[in-house]
Amino acid sequence: MTRPGEEEVVANLAGQAGGADGISIEKVGHAFPTKDGGSILVLGDVSFSVPNGQFLAVVGASGCGKTTILNMAAGLVRPVSGRVRVGGKDVVKPLRDTGYMFARDGLLPWRSALKNVEVGLEHRGVPKAERRERALKMLDIVGLSGFGDSYPAQLSQGMRQRVAIARTLAINPATLLMDEPFAALDAQTKLALQAEFLKIWEKDRQTVMFVTHDLAEAVSMADRVIVLTSRPGRIHAEFEIDLPRPRDPAEIRFDEGYLRQLDQVWHALKEAEERAG
Numbered sequence: 001m002t003r004p005g006e007e008e009v010v011a012n013l014a015g016q017a018g019g020a021d022g023i024s025i026e027k028v029g030h031a032f033p034t035k036d037g038g039s040i041l042v043l044g045d046v047s048f049s050v051p052n053g054q055f056l057a058v059v060g061a062s063g064c065g066k067t068t069i070l071n072m073a074a075g076l077v078r079p080v081s082g083r084v085r086v087g088g089k090d091v092v093k094p095l096r097d098t099g100y101m102f103a104r105d106g107l108l109p110w111r112s113a114l115k116n117v118e119v120g121l122e123h124r125g126v127p128k129a130e131r132r133e134r135a136l137k138m139l140d141i142v143g144l145s146g147f148g149d150s151y152p153a154q155l156s157q158g159m160r161q162r163v164a165i166a167r168t169l170a171i172n173p174a175t176l177l178m179d180e181p182f183a184a185l186d187a188q189t190k191l192a193l194q195a196e197f198l199k200i201w202e203k204d205r206q207t208v209m210f211v212t213h214d215l216a217e218a219v220s221m222a223d224r225v226i227v228l229t230s231r232p233g234r235i236h237a238e239f240e241i242d243l244p245r246p247r248d249p250a251e252i253r254f255d256e257g258y259l260r261q262l263d264q265v266w267h268a269l270k271e272a273e274e275r276a277g
């Protein structure tokens with residue numbers, strides 16, 4: 001899996017609030033060069049859009065190009081063919097009003113939790129007092145008031161991922177790109193953070209593209225789920241998730257409508273993998 005380096009993470013955190021026209025992936029194809037001088041086709045003619053304020057989950061077999069699509073929307077990878085637009089603009093470099101979150105929290109170990117939340121604001125040139133105020137507010141929102149002076153090594157994995165959420169949201173991003181952000185957490189913490197994240201998101205409704213292998217996570221959180229084929233990734237199926245909001249992923253687990261939609265997505269993914277295999 002490709003991951004941006006720290007500088008790129010910081011660049012993505014250095015966001016600016018602003019309007020957006022969602023995300024648009026238009027006829028995108030991509031291949032990476034291989035060591036033997038050949039190339040590996042990763043994405044084949046993928047088109048979809050994420051309307052403003054929608055929470056889209058993308059699922060698909062390992063290696064089908066999910067992270068590559070996120071990296072394209074983040075401006076870290078240029079597609080070989082096709083076009084990627086975010087907020088109505090072609091993405092030709094990392095956008096300042098896009099937040100990017102990963103399974104690993106990416107916190108800077110030498111900075112306190114509070115200072116980590118401030119990183120993106122610093123890069124935007126937000127004055128110190130305002131920065132501090134916003135970072136403290138975000139830590140409070142993610143349930144970590146009182147932990148601002150703690151360093152990442154002094155926090156549990158769930159707490160560190162909470163700091164990462166606070167850091168991503170502190171810049172007030174219009175677009176959120178999330179790559180398995182809760183994958184490294186134990187089941188209980190994962191459910192708690194999913195619920196907390198949804199509570200925050202349901203207020204602000206950023207445009208979200210969320211990559212996950214966890215189908216329950218996709219269906220319980222998203223407005224829409226896209227299933228990609230195995231490599232080269234193409235769209236295999238798409239589902240509108242018509243479950244009411246606000247949603248709590250822990251509580252929705254036994255809902256009939258949820259179970260039905262989960263079953264549909266599960267079958268679509270199985271079918272996509274069987275066809276490829």
Ligand SMILES: Nc1ncnc2c1ncn2[C@@H]1O[C@H](COP(=O)(O)OP(=O)(O)OP(=O)(O)O)[C@@H](O)[C@H]1O
Nearest residue numbers: 001002032033042061062063064065066067068069
């Ligand atoms: N920079 C790169 N150079 C060469 N190959 C790459 C590069 N980035 C990704 N790939 C290859 O492209 C394919 C798609 O990678 P990507 O990380 O987008 O898949 P993914 O669907 O996110 O996988 P996973 O679910 O395992 O995270 C993989 O085969 C990967 O090895």
